[in-house]
Amino acid sequence: MKEARIAEGGMRYAEISAEGFVMAHIPNSESRDPNVEHPPVLLREAVGFLAPRAGGVYVDGTVGGGGHAEEILKHSSPDGVLIGLDQDGDAVRRCQERLAAYGKRVVVRQKNFRDIDAVLSELGYAAVDGVLLDLGVSWFHLKMPERGFSFALDGPLDMRMNTGVPHTAADLVNTLPRRELARILRDYGEERKAGAIARAIEKARARGPITSTAQLAGIVSSVSPPFPARRIHPATLTFQALRIAVNDEMEALREGLNKIVHILRPGGRVAVISFHSLEDRIVKQFYAASAKGCTCPPKMPVCVCGKKSSLTILTRRPVLPGVEEVERNPAARSAKLRVAEKKNDDPSCA
Ligand SMILES: C[S@@+](CC[C@H](N)C(=O)[O-])C[C@H]1O[C@@H](n2cnc3c(N)ncnc32)[C@H](O)[C@@H]1O
Secondary structure, eight states, rough: OOOOOOTTTTOOSSSSSSSHHHHTOOGGGGGTTTSOOOOOTHHHHHHHHOOOOOOOOEETTTTTTTTHHHHHHHTTTTTOEEEEEEHHHHHHHHHHHEEEEEEGGGGEEOGGEEEEEHHHHHHTTTOOOEEEOSSSSOHHHHHOOOOOOOSSSBSSSSOOOOOOOOOOOHHHHHHHHHHHHHHHHHHHOOOOHHHHHHHHHHHHHSSOOBBBBHHHHHHHHSSSOOOTTTOOOOHHHHHHHHHHTTTTHHHHHHHHHHHHHHHHEEEEEEEEEESSSHHHHHHHHHHHHHHOOOOTTTOOOOOOOOOOOOESSSSSBBOOHHHHHHHOOOGGGEEEEEEEOOSSSSGGOO
């Protein structure tokens, strides 16, 4: 794989981590410019699977910079409807502005996609034709140091996508028992040095609260092998784990998927783009479980469980970005798209 190189006078870390790639590809002069767009990942593939059509109703549950949403609107012209959700208020404002020209065809709300059922019922939709989730953070998060997602730019240790939720990454780092911190780093970061990092955090916070991203990155770096031996910045997995914990990302995904399956019309599709193995595993297992019908033991003469298959998996293997897309946008390199289609409620489809 081609390594992203640090642009002249650019960010310090530009290696294999998604954040490093993102930072390396935002020219310095633009690094804090909110008008630099988040490049939508697997755009053609995701929208191709959703196959938007005139008259259809679609939900972009992670509307972010609005790239996928706008493509869905174009393909469902002249009267398809797009409901965009994002838990980040800044993203919502940006999208409302970007998509204003589509008028009544667009509704953008600051909501977590785990509440998709409530939003749709508020808006008066009983069912929809397609749902897209493009998980994780956007460029806007990573390049705004004040949001605290970046170990490459110093800022307050925040990491909340929804700034209305009570706990920041600093709260977790400064108050959780060491063992719980280690569990988070292990479960959400798959960090092999979770125990040692948690111990270093405990030692550091005894001297005073850990308040900035650079401070935390420094503590983690003191434990891990020196960069670049590890090829990613030593704090990459710690930052990922804390971000997932702060935003309760795994639970939101599980809840969201469970609800999406119920709000899709027969023939409607759900497309999920994930960026790490934890998310991808949840999506893959959810699709597999929903595609499976009766789970009674084979000896059972008649079905007693009553479980019916509700989804057909359209991507046996995940769809990955092509070489060209990764060259253009290296942050896309770990993306995986999985798509499934809602089955007919007809009991013969079990
Ligand atoms: C990768 S970006 C999406 C980019 C978007 N597809 C585009 O074309 O610009 C992910 C966005 O999803 C939002 N997000 C992440 N988890 C969410 C959740 N559970 N509910 C709502 N929004 C979420 C983030 O705030 C972020 O803006």
